[in-house]
Amino acid sequence: MRFDMWKSKAQKGAFLVFTALMIPIIFLCAGFAVDLGNAWAYKSKLQNAADAAVLAGAYQYQADSNDKKKIEDRIDKYMNANNGGIPFSRDKKDDSKNGIFYRFPKDGDTQKGLLLTLHVSEEAPTAFSKMFGFGSLHVAVVSTARILTSSGGTSSDVFSYAMIGAAKSNSDIMKKLNRWNPYSIDIEGQDTYIDGKIYAGDTVRVNGKDNTNVIESTNFSTSSTDDESLWPFGNQEWDEKTQKTYTLKWRLHTPDGKDIKADGHYVDPIDISYSSSNPNTENIYNFVEEQKSKYHAVGNTLVDKGNDIYMDFRKPTGHTWEIAGFDSSAHPDAYPIIITNGDIRIEDSFYYKNPSLMKEHNIIVISLNGNIVIEGGASQNSSDPFRGLIYAPNGYISYHYSRNDFEGSMVAQQIQLYSNGRKIKWNRFDFPGGSSGSGHGSGSGTTGGSGEISLYADIDDSYEPAS
DSSP states (O other), X not given: OHHHHHHXXXXXXXXXXXXXXXXXXXHHHHHHHHHHHHHHHHHHHHHHHHHHHHHHHHHHHHHOTXXXXXXXXXXXXXXXXXXTTOOOEEOOSSTTTTTEEEEEETTOXXXXXXXXXXXXXXXXXXXXXXXXXXXXXXXXEEEEEEEOOOOSSOTTSGGGSSEEEOOOTTSHHHHHHHTTSOOSEEEOSSSEEEESOEEESSOEEESSTTSEEESOGXXXXXXXXXXXXXXXXXXXXXXXXXXXXXXXXXXXXXXXXXXXXXXXXXXXXOOOOOOTTOTTTHHHHHHHHHHHHHHTOTTSEEEETTTTEEEEOOOOOSXXXXXXXXXXXXXXXXXXXXXXXXXXXXXXXXHHTOTTHHHHXXXXXXXXXXXEXXXXXXXXXXXXXXXXEEEEEEEEEEEEEOSSOEEEEEEEEEEEEOOSSOEEEEOOTTOSTTTTSSOSOOSOSOOSTTOOEEEEOXXXXXXXXXX
């Protein structure tokens, strides 16, 4: 009995010794875990900043590939803007590269594009490890962007733009379309972000001082030379220095807060008319004619469920919603290709009928003589963007897609944008038409314009550093 009592006390004593030994180990592990978690948060923020910076550098390369200093400055500017003021350094693996590397395809195939890679690092401060002489933890990230050049087609066609509102405010067609709100582009929504080229015939209405961003100021163009008429709205602000009231114009601006003014952005008017002789729309004309020929839909309505095409080429009657057109609430299916002479309306039900449509394809919506209205949105649980090429050469596009982003191109005499907190991202998919067989736009968006820019895996043995 005494032996059993002695044995129990011995076990208790050993456990106390074990506990005493483990407490500092647990404390050390917890402290290191806190510091590692903080370093992970720093690295995550650094990665996001590097991704934004390398994309900005890629756009700068696209604009001027010969000026590497501008590319470096653009990358540093976006790093500072997105890294929350935390000091960083470009990792100079090679003094001549300065943390920025260019790689080209080994086989010389320029259609594969080139890779722009950024190496950056920073020091994440520690709270616990500094007691052991580690005042910070080194974190480093790599981000790569691929710059794809055009693979042919018309590089200056209308679908090279994320958004075109071609009509001027005092033109006859604008008086017919929207006499009381005669704006080439009317952005009523809040917190809109536009990634792609934009053209406005003249007047742009922006609803608020800080509500609309474009990724680069060089992406904006207009045929207006008058800054006052280009931006017709603004707030009355008080200037403490001059002790005077002035008008603060509501403009498009870049994410770093730079206002876009008319000066330096003038281009000749862009012709969006539907014609075989118009180089801006010749590919669209050929696409429509191909569909007419393929499905024999000249002069009548065609609904081809086997190929998911709706076409209606009856002559317009002249009455807005009596024009031969398309209304998704009246049709039992969702069509990847819709071509009509008249108005087109796409509502919520359009997406519910075919929830995989936007995930698998982009749609092509063309109204030759009417307007296009898109309203509602995909399922509340869907994060897929509305993916489409939308063209109304004699009408307006009214976009009320409230829950998801837009990817593609919108081209009309007037653009009305009512979505809040949405991103408009340019993509022309596999247009010009007919090249994909079905014409459903199932390509990856690598053609047209000056090419596509996207984040890319850093490891690709088919590329080699520039000499």
